[in-house]
Amino acid sequence: MSIRIVTDSTADIPPEIAELHQIEVVPLLVMFGDEQFRDGVDINSERFFRRLVREPKLPTTSQPPVGAFREAYERLRDEGATEIVSIHVSVKLSRTIESARQAAADVEGVRIIHIDSGMASLALGLGVIAAAVAAEAGATVDAIEALARDQFRRTHLFIMVDTLEYLRRGGRIGRAQELIGSLLQFKPLLTVVDGEVVPVGRARTKARAIEELIRRASEYRPIAEAMAVHATTPDDLEYLVQRLNGIAPDAPITLGRVTPVIGVHVGPGVLAIAVVSAPAPID
Structure with missing residues (x-):
């Protein structure tokens, strides 16, 4: 049994920590007018904030497309994951988890559990990291879900x-x-x-x-x-x-x-x- 953790880029997890714990981060989208960027992939924080203060019009954001989650889930399955815990930004702030759930409905061969953290940014990130550490230690999916939900409450x-x-x-x-x-x-x-x-x-x-x-x-x-x-x-x-x-x-x-x-x-x-x-x- 192999369990993987998925989250979205609102978690603000440093890339080196995501890599260390094999956390799959699905990027949201940032749009400057007609230009579209994957958060943290096509544009990093340094470039973004330099541009933000120069732009007369505020950029916009969008949840990841369903296809981005589907691709991530299928790739993890193909790499050997039998179960996935997908933990995301509060649904009251973004519809990201809705895209994730829609994608999961089309993916066979792996059990996928979704958690609405009720949080954002680093508050989400800490719970995701805790879930990944638990997965590395051999915890079950149910135990990881319980741990994450308890941590978000605290x-x-x-x-x-x-x-x-x-x-x-x-x-x-x-x-x-x-x-x-x-x-x-x-x-x-x-x-x-x-x-x-x-x-x-x-x-x-x-x-x-x-x-x-x-x-x-x-x-x-x-x-x-x-x-x-x-x-x-x-x-x-x-x-x-x-x-x-x-x-x-x-x-x-x-x-x-x-x-x-x-x-x-x-x-x-x-x-x-x-x-x-x-x-x-x-x-």
Whole structure:
């Protein structure tokens, strides 16, 4: 029996980690006008953010075509996979998992289980990595599914953006719209609740915003593991990680960079952390 893990490019998993754990990443699409790019394949973060700030019109995104998932599932089957766990961005943020399910209906010879993480970005990525590690250790599909769902329940994502404009124009902010008019001079702070992006606060400066991200993350101690990403500010990421180490000195921290498809909706300057609280002790 061979189990493989599939996800989508919104997971913000660094390529070297995906390769290490044999995680199959199906890219979403980014469109600048009539130009179409596969996220992280045809365009990387460096090229994307340079172009984003120059373009007068915001690029758009789309879930992967059904055929991309079908090709991935069939290739993994042909490589020997007997079961696949396909874990994806919240269906309230993207219809990616719908494409994945439609593709699976056409693929024979392999059992495919789908999980809506209710998350995005690194919060999704941490659960995907955990699932892949469990698969490597010989866990069953049912055990991997249970592990992933439990981890997503214990995962908390906090995001600082320079502006809500990108989220507003992309239609991805849900209840965060309530804050648009009052945040002109503030750094909006966001999280994901029930699969939707919602506001949790604001800060007048970036330094205060980082401290607020850390304060909110600290509410979920003890922290088992964490992840942090940036878009265009590696120095800010380094400082954020230093502060994160202060509240979770024993937790492994994975670092990454926002992929283009996430960058369309959060813009340059974003910083984000995800923390996974430790499981409750068993009496």
